[in-house]
Amino acid sequence: MALPEKAIDRVALYFKALSDPTRLRILNALRESERSVGELTDIAQCSQANVSKHLRVLSDAGIVARTPRGTTTVISVADPAIYDLCSLVCDSVARELEKDLALHQALTANRKQVR
Amino acid sequence: MALPEKAIDRVALYFKALSDPTRLRILNALRESERSVGELTDIAQCSQANVSKHLRVLSDAGIVARTPRGTTTVISVADPAIYDLCSLVCDSVARELEKDLALHQALTANRKQVR
DNA sequence: TCAATATATAACCACATAGCGATTTATTCA
DNA sequence: TGAATAAATCGCTATGTGGTTATATATTGA
Numbered sequence: 001m002a003l004p005e006k007a008i009d010r011v012a013l014y015f016k017a018l019s020d021p022t023r024l025r026i027l028n029a030l031r032e033s034e035r036s037v038g039e040l041t042d043i044a045q046c047s048q049a050n051v052s053k054h055l056r057v058l059s060d061a062g063i064v065a066r067t068p069r070g071t072t073t074v075i076s077v078a079d080p081a082i083y084d085l086c087s088l089v090c091d092s093v094a095r096e097l098e099k100d101l102a103l104h105q106a107l108t109a110n111r112k113q114v115r
Numbered sequence: 116m117a118l119p120e121k122a123i124d125r126v127a128l129y130f131k132a133l134s135d136p137t138r139l140r141i142l143n144a145l146r147e148s149e150r151s152v153g154e155l156t157d158i159a160q161c162s163q164a165n166v167s168k169h170l171r172v173l174s175d176a177g178i179v180a181r182t183p184r185g186t187t188t189v190i191s192v193a194d195p196a197i198y199d200l201c202s203l204v205c206d207s208v209a210r211e212l213e214k215d216l217a218l219h220q221a222l223t224a225n226r227k228q229v230r
Numbered sequence: 231t232c233a234a235t236a237t238a239t240a241a242c243c244a245c246a247t248a249g250c251g252a253t254t255t256a257t258t259c260a
Numbered sequence: 261t262g263a264a265t266a267a268a269t270c271g272c273t274a275t276g277t278g279g280t281t282a283t284a285t286a287t288t289g290a
Binding site: 156163167171183188 | 267268
Binding site for chain 4: 020022046047049050053054057068070071072
């Protein structure tokens with residue numbers, strides 16, 4: 001099936017929302033429970049303005065929901081699929097690192113042999 | 116478990132590799148079969164130099180493998196997990212679009228009612 | 231209503247990256 | 261060995277994006 005161009009763009013946008021370490025830290029914190037923007041600002045270790053911008057990216061992608069409650073805004077995960085995604089990627093990255101490690105050990109062993 | 120910073124960076128890098136429409140087009144083409152850089156250049160509809168750069172991003176992330184064969188280089192998928200990832204994201208995006216559509220219809224219906 | 235508080239936005243900077251054409255680097259084959 | 265071909269890299273530009281501080285916009289509570 002010829003994926004239409006628009007669909008590909010949407011998928012790219014979704015992945016882009018997940019492609020920043022600060023946003024991943026935010027999502028990792030939300031895994032535990034929903035949190036206010038202020039709490040997330042403490043966790044993300046950057047300015048409140050920056051967190052707000054990241055939250056806009058995540059909510060535009062439909063990954064996160066913003067619920068105003070009084071003077072604060074509660075942020076929650078709107079698309080639980082992200083945790084399946086992250087698990088898959090973690091597995092892939094772990095495999096990758098194992099390969100790197102194996103290669104490194106092979107090279108080290110070889111060096112000793114050559115010496 | 117407190118995801119270490121380095122792990123988060125690696126995951127972000129992996130998602131970043133998937134966050135570009137041209138790279139997704141390339142991966143979509145590779146779903147069918149492995150292909151040479153030249154074939155991928157035709158499919159991606161951009162310059163050979165650009166495709167080469169995208170392939171570097173994908174192979175650095177461990178998503179794609181490059182196998183020189185004579186004067187050509189054969190590109191193949193090294194991490195099949197990407198197709199699971201893409202399915203999950205496609206589902207999420209589809210749900211998102213359905214919600215938008217529902218909202219649009221609700222608004223239209225409401226307009227008629229109000230009129 | 232007004233002060234206080236929490237978010238969001240604006241304006242800006244530094245840097246990353248997708249794109250291009252031109253060039254370099256292999257590799258085959260005559 | 262050379263010519264031809266395929267892929268990678270270089271140098272460049274335009275745009276996007278993560279970060280900042282300063283400002284604007286609600287919303288509560290006195």
